[in-house]
Every structure is written in C-alpha cells, then in structure tokens.
Amino acid sequence: MAAGKFDFAAWAPNHQTQHIDPIVESSLKYLKGELGVKKVAAVGYCFGAKYVARYLKDGQVDVGFNAHPSFVTHEELAAIKGPLSIAAAEIDSIFTTQLRHESEDILIKTGQPWQINLYSGVSHGFAVRADLSNPHFKWAKEQAFCQAVAWFRQYL
Template sequence: MASNPPGRCCAIGVKHEGEAQGEIKKIGDVRTYFSYPENKSTQNAIVIFTDILGIDFINVQLVADQFAANGYFTVVPDLFNGNVVPVNPPADFDLMKWVQTEMPHPPKVDPIVEATIRHLRGELGVKRLGGVGYCFGGKYVCRWLKEGKLDVGYTAHPSFVSTEELEGIKGPLSIAAAETDQIFPAEKRRESEDILQKMNVPYQMNLFSDVEHGFAVRADLSKKPAKFAKEQAFLQAVAWFDEYIKQ
C-alpha cells in the first residue's frame, strides 16, 4: 500500500463558515455539486473526489467554489449515495464497521467516476480535466489518472491507495501531506516517493508541519499553522493545475 486504509481521523475536523455558491444537480442518477467559474466556461474542469463526509459537507463545497473562482469548472459527485460518515462522529459510532460493511469500493465507485468523466468530456465539452482527491478520494485520482480520463491529479492526505494504483498513473500528480498522519505516515510518503522517482511523470510532494490528516479540507482555521497549511495546500493545487491544465 502507498497509503493506509481510513481511520477515525478521516472524520474529525472543523465545519467551516460560508455559503456555497454552486448547486446540486444530477449526472445520471448521481447527485453532483456543480460550481462554475465567472465566465461559465467548462473547457478547463476539475472533479473532486471527497473524503468519507461526502458532498453535502459545506467544507468541500466551499473548496469547489474556490477552484471555480480560480477559473475551473468544478464538480463533486456523490461517491457514497448519501451513506456518509458524520463529521466528528459520536463515540458510539463504529467507524471500522462502516468501513468494512458500508464503505463503497471500486466496483461501486468506478462506474460513478467513469460516468462523471464521460459526461464532462462529452455533453459539457471539457477539454482538460484535473482530479482532486481528499483522503478516500485520493485513491480514485490515482485509479483514473490515465489518458482520456484525468489529465492531471492532486491529492491531499490520501487513503486506501495501493502500490499498483500509484504505479499505474499516466499524468502529473501533486501530493499534499501532513506531518502527523497515521493513514499517510512517513514510511508511506517515502514509499510513494520511491515509486514516483522511477516513473516518467511529473510529480510533487509537499509536507506541512503542525497539521494532521484531513487538514486540507477540515482544518481548524482558528489555529494559525492549520489555516496557513490549508491555504497553502489549496494554492499548491491551483498552481499545479495552472501549469498542467491551462495549456
């Protein structure tokens, strides 16, 4: 494994303040959050694969709106069909049971990803497509970073990524990592770096101190180091997409 399976830290975080600017629509039968750039262009687009909190968590909607504000048509498909984990679940919530019995795996998620990409590249006319994966979603950035699918990838604190999935990417990949992260700890970061060094694709890995797993989307913004790291991880993603999507 290039990163470990999810744990309780994948559902811990702070709900951010703000009002979403996008809207929930459907791609086929899948609820999807849409956020458009000011010029309404869909030529350059980003699809966000969420953590286990899903698309209705305001934080990911605000992140999608931020990408849109930077010129990228952004969509966030519901990979879980609404069956998500609540933020900061109560002590009696059995997360590991949810992971083992309820969490969707590739046979359920891959068709959603495929349908989303097909809709974007077909009906909506997307020319260049980036993938963003937070935690659980990082796996699907790696799985779909292929010719004709995702052109560019970015993931923050990924989980559930297999060695084979990372070895199989065919496009540029940027990774934002937390200093304290049992899902993507130092040994997994080094393993991932060793894999990427042997591959003929551009890559980047930034490590942020004083933050934990989930910081790029669920950071406590009242803490200066966490706020700084979250903002820098987002700017990392935008700079990466500006380099490899806006051609």
C-alpha cells in the same frame, strides 16, 4: 452526524471500488462526451485520492492533486500517466512517513511530473477540517489549496 462520531466500519462496505468506479466513469463520460470538456483535473482529499490515482490515465484524468491520501495502493500509484501533486501531513497514521517515502520512490519510476509537499505540525485531514482559529493550521490548509491551484495552472 455529530462531530467525531463517524462510523467508518459501517460506511466502508458501500464505498469500495466496485461502487465508486462506476460513478467516476459515468462522470468522466458526461464531462468529456456531453459537455465536450477537453481536459480534466481531479482533486482527492483522503478517500478521494485513490480515485485520482486510479483515473490519472490517458483519456481519463489529465492532472491530479491529492491531500492526505488514503488507501492508494502501490500499483495504482505506479500506473499514473499524468502529473500528480500531493499535500501530506507530518502527523498521519494513514499516509505514514514510510508510505510517503515509498510513494516518492514509486512516483520517480513513473516518469511523470510529481511533487509531495509536507506540512509540519498538521495531521491527517488538515486540508479540509483544520481548526481555523489556529494560525498554523489555517495557513497549512490554505497553502494546500494554493498548491493545487498552482499545479493545475502549470499542467492544464
């Protein structure tokens, strides 16, 4: 795939919840059953954020971190049963300012620990595909990673 040539419309039909849920469920079953893992932390960048929210439930995922989340429904967010941290970009056409504020209202009602850190001057995808030659972009990417590590240290 050439840079910037991703065909989302062709990719999306094979990456709906009915395709992804079984993968997540079998992975959790393997981790907890076969490996005996006691606690699971989940990280979701963009597309993966939806599945962190969907599985942040008792007996599944214990603590979650999302960066520049995409396509998380209000219902999925409202149903979380564990701590969730979000790294948000100031410039984001998917996790918009309005959606970020709506998410804050929803998270407050969950009664779970949560945080949303807003990174100025960066856009959607900053935590994975930042231009590392730009000192501010590099700093924001690194800080989002540190945010996740600190969150997991606190809640695992």
